[in-house]
Amino acid sequence: MADDDFTSGDAGASLTIPQQCSALRKNGFVMLKGRPCKIVEMSTSKTGKHGHAKVHLTGLDIFTQKKYEDICPSTHNMDVPAVTRKEYQIVDLTEGFLSLMDDSGVIREDLKLPEGDLGKEIDKKFTDGEPFMVSVLSAVGVEHVIGLKTTNA
Known part of the structure; x- marks a missing residue:
C-alpha cells in the first residue's frame, strides 16, 4: 500500500463507450x-x-476521411467514440498554429492549421481580415x- 501513487489521476471518463453492434445506426459513430x-x-446478414x-x-x-470496414456479430459490443464539436473564433495565426477563442473567452493555441484546401482557405480569410x-x-x-463558417460581425 505504501508504494501507491495518487499524485495524479483522472475522473475515469472513458474515451469510448461500448454499444451492441445491432444498436449502431447509419450516420452514427x-x-x-x-x-x-x-x-x-x-x-446485416x-x-x-x-x-x-x-x-x-x-x-x-x-x-x-479514410474508409474502414469491419464485420461483427450483431450481439457483440463495439466501441463508440465520444465525439464533440465546438466552434471557435480565430484570433491569430502564427507559424502554422491557430489561436482560437471559445464562447467564454478562453484562448487556446495548441491546434495546427489543417493541411490542404481547408488550411489555405483559413489562411486566406484570416489574411483578408474576414x-x-x-x-x-x-x-x-x-x-x-x-x-469553417463565415460570420457577419
Whole structure:
C-alpha cells in the first residue's frame, strides 16, 4: 500500500463507450480498426448455422476521411467514440498554429492549421481580415479543425 501513487489521476471518463453492434445506426459513430469513424453503410446478414447474424460496417475516419470496414456479430459490443464539436473564433495565426477563442473567452493555441484546401482557405480569410469561426471535432483524445463558417460581425 505504501508504494501507491495518487499524485495524479483522472475522473475515469472513458474515451469510448461500448454499444451492441445491432444498436449502431447509419450516420452514427463507431471505432473501426482503432480509428473513430462515421458509419456510412451497414448491412446485416441472416442468422447462420452457428447462430449469430453478422453486421457489415463501412465507415469513414472522421479526421482523415479514410474508409474502414469491419464485420461483427450483431450481439457483440463495439466501441463508440465520444465525439464533440465546438466552434471557435480565430484570433491569430502564427507559424502554422491557430489561436482560437471559445464562447467564454478562453484562448487556446495548441491546434495546427489543417493541411490542404481547408488550411489555405483559413489562411486566406484570416489574411483578408474576414470574420469567421472554425469547427473543431474531438474524439479519443484527438482534435482537428474540420471546417469553417463565415460570420457577419
